[in-house]
Amino acid sequence: MAKIIRGGTMVTAADTYQADVLLEGEKIAAIGEGLDVSGAEVIDAAGCYVFPGGVDPHTHLDMPFGGTVTADDFETGTRAAAFGGTTTIIDFCLSTKGEPLRQAIAAWHQKAANKAVIDYGFHLMVAEANDQVLEELQDVVQTEGITSLKVFMAYKNVFQADDETLFKTLVRARELGALVQVHAENGDVIDYLTRQALAAGNTDPIYHARTRPPEAEGEATGRAAALAALADSQLYVVHVTCAEAVQQIAQARERGWKVYGETCPQYLTLDISCLEKPDFEGAKYVWSPPLRDKFHQEVLWNALKSGILQTVGSDQCSFNFRGQKDLGRGDFTKIPNGGPVIEDRFGLLYSEGVHAGRISLNQFVDVVSTKAAKLFGLFPRKGTIAVGSDADIVIFDPGIRRTISAETHHMNVDYNPFEGMEVQGEVVSVLSRGEYVVRDKQFVGHPGAGKYLKREPFQRP
Known part of the structure; x- marks a missing residue:
């Protein structure tokens, strides 16, 4: 199903702007204002940054x-x-x-x-x-x-x-x-x-x-x-x-x-x-x-x-x-x-x-x-929000303040080196190639969904 991310602030390494993003299949299909596709799931990103x-x-x-x-x-x-x-x-x-x-x-x-x-x-x-x-x-x-x-x-x-x-x-x-x-x-x-x-x-x-x-x-x-x-x-x-x-x-x-x-x-x-x-x-x-x-x-x-x-x-x-x-x-x-x-x-x-x-x-x-x-030979497939790039998207709420702790992290380890550190901002949802991995702070992905990436030869950036 197509998805439209609406209401968020798009941020890339070069630009910051307001726009909607249309995801179709594994790719970013369109970026613009007022995008509307029949039957598309609308993802409300109001108040959030939309990062690659x-x-x-x-x-x-x-x-x-x-x-x-x-x-x-x-x-x-x-x-x-x-x-x-x-x-x-x-x-x-x-x-x-x-x-x-x-x-x-x-x-x-x-x-x-x-x-x-x-x-x-x-x-x-x-x-x-x-x-x-x-x-x-x-x-x-x-x-x-x-x-x-x-x-x-x-x-x-x-x-x-x-x-x-x-x-x-x-x-x-x-x-x-x-x-x-x-x-x-x-x-x-x-x-x-x-x-x-x-x-x-x-x-x-x-x-x-x-x-x-x-x-x-x-x-x-x-x-x-x-x-x-x-x-x-x-x-x-x-x-x-x-x-x-x-x-x-x-x-x-x-x-x-x-x-x-x-x-x-x-x-x-x-x-x-x-x-x-x-x-x-x-x-x-x-x-x-x-x-x-x-x-x-x-x-x-x-x-x-x-x-x-x-x-x-x-x-x-x-x-x-x-x-x-x-x-x-x-x-x-x-x-x-x-x-x-x-x-x-x-x-x-x-x-x-x-x-x-x-x-x-x-x-x-x-x-x-x-x-x-x-x-590392992955751009522009990865690393940006652009038409034709993989639909790898992070919806990030900058208004949330949270405390890092081993009690709440998801790593398989019994401590966190940043234990007790207060940080500003929190990841809300994450999509990998157009599919949710984390949705509203809950894991909805599955093992094996990740693909091996063959990378292009080095080019001086």
């Missing part, structure tokens, strides 16, 4: 890490994403040295099949860059439509790749039209500092942050940017946390290098003091890179506003406090890294960004939806 569905470019669902597996799989994770206003995610597919890339991709397809309630795509981790892998990448990009490749510069002896692997991946990505992503921290330095801390008996969660200083992130960011320029390739720095990394990205962009950056809500709203909470509560805030001193927050907000950073991902990687995070009691290196953020990404960026006056309404749409769609 959020695009979260950074999630880890059903992912093994540190001897356990993330608490949210593709069903619970995408359900929570939908409640939070996100209609598309791109999840990280982890590969293993010595195994065909196709094997890793097949495993991630199996994880998502018949579970996702919203649309999804994959990034692919590159653990080594031998001749076989470099040859396989052509099939990955052209057949699977996976046009983004992840290289870790940290997690020594687990995920970390050397500079040769990163450089070869950048060169191959230039040839194939793929965007290379880096986790930018100096893993060798962190490994040394970590061993020093443990030897000195420093085992509490706060030492996770103290052994991963911002200088190690800044150095790795600058090194990756220089290698991308040398390869004449394109680079996307995930989860930027600090002034040191922002400075490196700003300098690279000033030189005309194709370097882009992402930050996350946790780095915009929380700080290093969270890791010092008593009774091991600090373990809830252990993720990598770690939370920083509070002054970095305004640096990140200003970088979003000025365009030095382009996107905000959740880095969703949820582990329960009981039974998972507490594996690291007595040794911070054994605390599973990650936190539950997928549901609150969209709302936190509106409240702390738009409502607090840090970014404009249109910039909000750009950083939570449009720019990610452009960078």
